Each structure stands twice: as C-alpha cells, then as structure tokens.
Amino acid sequence: xxxxxxxxxxxxxxxxxxxxxxxxxxxxxxxxxxxxxxxxxxxxxxxxxxxxxxxxxxxxxxxxxxxxxxxxxxxxxxxxxxxxxxxxxxxxxxxxxxxxxxxxxxxxxxxxxxxxxxxxxxxxxxxxxxxxxxxxxxxxxxxxxxxxxxxxxxxxxxxxxxxxxxxxxxxxxxxxxxxxxxxxxxxxxxxxxxxxxxxxxxxxxxxxxxxxxxxxxxxxxxxxxxxxxxxxxxxxxxxxxxxxxxxxxxxxxxxxxxxxxxxxxxxxxxxxxxxxxxxxxxxxxxxxxxxxxxxxxxxxxxxxxxxxxxxxxxxxxxxxxxxxxxxxxxx
Numbered sequence: 001x002x003x004x005x006x007x008x009x010x011x012x013x014x015x016x017x018x019x020x021x022x023x024x025x026x027x028x029x030x031x032x033x034x035x036x037x038x039x040x041x042x043x044x045x046x047x048x049x050x051x052x053x054x055x056x057x058x059x060x061x062x063x064x065x066x067x068x069x070x071x072x073x074x075x076x077x078x079x080x081x082x083x084x085x086x087x088x089x090x091x092x093x094x095x096x097x098x099x100x101x102x103x104x105x106x107x108x109x110x111x112x113x114x115x116x117x118x119x120x121x122x123x124x125x126x127x128x129x130x131x132x133x134x135x136x137x138x139x140x141x142x143x144x145x146x147x148x149x150x151x152x153x154x155x156x157x158x159x160x161x162x163x164x165x166x167x168x169x170x171x172x173x174x175x176x177x178x179x180x181x182x183x184x185x186x187x188x189x190x191x192x193x194x195x196x197x198x199x200x201x202x203x204x205x206x207x208x209x210x211x212x213x214x215x216x217x218x219x220x221x222x223x224x225x226x227x228x229x230x231x232x233x234x235x236x237x238x239x240x241x242x243x244x245x246x247x248x249x250x251x252x253x254x255x256x257x258x259x260x261x262x263x264x265x266x267x268x269x270x271x272x273x274x275x276x277x278x279x280x281x282x283x284x285x286x287x288x289x290x291x292x293x294x295x296x297x298x299x300x301x302x303x304x305x306x307x308x309x310x311x312x313x314x315x316x317x318x319x320x321x322x323x324x325x326x327x328x329x330x331x
C-alpha cells in the first residue's frame with residue numbers, strides 16, 4: 001500500500017505529466033494544433049522546473065566580500081548561446097522569434113512586455129548625467145493592474161529603453177487637396193518617425209553587477225549576481241560607433257532568476273542536456289572581464305588603465321579574489 005502511494009505521488013509530480021499551462025511561456029518541442037512531438041520525447045524539464053533557491057547568508061557569517069562589475073562580450077564564441085538565435089520583424093512589423101529556443105534578449109523583452117521583469121533606468125530620469133541606475137533606484141512601473149499593452153504612458157516610457165526613433169522624413173505630408181500640409185504656424189508637417197525596436201543582434205554586451213564573499217558558516221567562497229544590463233552601441237547620425245550604452249538594469253536574484261529558470265540555452269555538446277539561462281549564469285558558463293571593482297574613487301578601470309593594461313588589471317582583480325579562498329586554507 002505504501003509503495004502504491006509513493007508511486008502515485010511520483011507520477012503526479014513527474015515533469016512528463018505537466019500541463020501546458022505550467023510552462024512559463026517558452027517554446028517547447030510540441031505543436032498544440034496537431035499534438036505532434038518534434039523528437040523522441042517531450043522536453044518539459046526546463047520549461048516546468050522549479051527554481052532552486054540561494055543558500056541563506058547571514059551578515060555575521062560573511063568575513064570578506066568584494067563587489068565587481070563584469071562585461072560579457074557577445075562576440076566571444078563561448079557567449080553565443082545567450083546571443084543566438086536572432087529575432088527579427090517581418091514586413092508587417094510583427095515580431096518573429098525562433099520556434100524552439102530564444103535568445104536572452106528575446107526572453108527579457110518578452111517578459112518586460114508581460115510585466116514579469118521590472119526595468120530600472122540606468123540614470124536618474126530627471127538628471128541624465130548621473131548614472132547610478134545599477135543601484136535600482138529608478139524603476140519604471142505601469143499603473144496598478146496595467147501592463148505594457150494597456151498602459152499607454154508606460155509604453156511610451158519604455159520606448160527609450162527598448163528602442164529608438166528612426167530618422168526624420170524629408171518629405172512633408174500631403175493633404176487631400178494635393179497641397180503640402182502646413183500647420184497653423186506655417187511650418188511643414190512631416191510623417192511621424194518610425195519606432196526601431198532593439199533586436200538580438202543590436203545587443204553587443206551584457207553587464208553584470210555581482211558580489212563575491214566568503215561564507216564562514218559553509219566555508220566557501222561564493223558569488224551572487226545582483227544585476228544585469230543589456231548594452232548596445234552608441235552611434236551618431238552617420239552610424240559611427242561612439243561607445244557602449246547601457247539600456248537598463250534588471251534585478252537578478254528575484255526577477256531575472258524566476259524568468260530565466262524556464263528557458264533553454266543551447267548546448268553544442270549534447271542536445272539532450274540543454275540547461276536553463278539560470279543554470280548558465282549559476283554555473284558561470286560565460287566569458288567576461290571585470291571593468292570595475294569597488295574602490296574609494298568609485299571609478300572604472302578604463303579611467304586609469306587603457307587597452308591591454310586594462311585587461312591585465314582585470315586579471316589582477318580576478319586573481320586577487322581567487323587568492324582569498326586559497327589563503328584561507330593555506331595554514
């Protein structure tokens with residue numbers, strides 16, 4: 001009797017019997033219209049799995065910590081699983097996404113629209129020169145009970161973080177009488193500028209804010225990602241690259257993890273062992289370099305090191321963190 005009860009519990013809790021409503025919006029290898037499974041089995045482990053919580057850490061147990069900011073360059077091959085597949089738009093302006101898996105940007109953008117991710121401005125909206133958005137001071141929130149699709153004010157605000165306005169038209173509007181359209185001030189009226197939404201190919205980097213710490217209760221050197229920011233190139237009117245621009249910040253421990261936990265990341269070694277984006281970051285399967293550490297001047301590395309020297313400084317900080325754990329066990 002006891003064996004029957006245990007078997008029944010396992011059967012009901014098995015991912016193979018999960019309902020479609022439990023899937024967190026991500027693509028799976030099944031077609032709703034025909035019931036066809038594109039493969040040997042239904043891949044439901046990642047889309048339906050529960051989030052593994054972080055280990056609780058007390059302030060009294062942290063005997064050392066260091067805050068760093070990292071840059072993930074998506075041009076590096078090891079980082080391609082979060083860059084591809086690319087999304088696009090068709091001729092009618094519809095958002096076209098891959099049917100089997102999504103890039104990290106596609107996941108982020110989709111869940112900003114659905115209200116699962118809160119966007120934090122990288123700068124004070126009232127003072128653009130102060131860029132302290134990685135402290136999550138300036139959230140963009142819709143009206144209570146509304147979202148991107150139902151709150152027009154919130155939708156207009158997000159335009160400046162998820163896209164940009166296209167070029168002005170040099171051809172004025174024409175009214176029904178065939179004459180150039182002129183407003184009451186005598187100025188020509190031009191068509192409204194197109195909205196150019198950022199696509200996966202426009203995201204060139206991701207920046208991470210993370211804390212490294214030694215927990216004496218568990219006797220481990222651990223790391224927690226605090227925030228994540230997508231980055232695009234900043235260009236002039238002629239398309240010349242002027243630098244990199246952080247679009248916005250996302251709070252990682254709660255918002256991002258609960259969303260990233262149910263989306264596949266490609267594994268080029270084994271198609272049956274695709275992990276989630278949360279696993280990807282937790283296992284640190286990416287390549288990155290440190291562009292800032294906590295310091296008395298609150299400055300970035302590129303303020304006092306340039307080129308190869310900046311990369312060497314990043315390596316020095318990384319090695320310094322590694323030696324902390326080494327020295328603890330070196331009696």
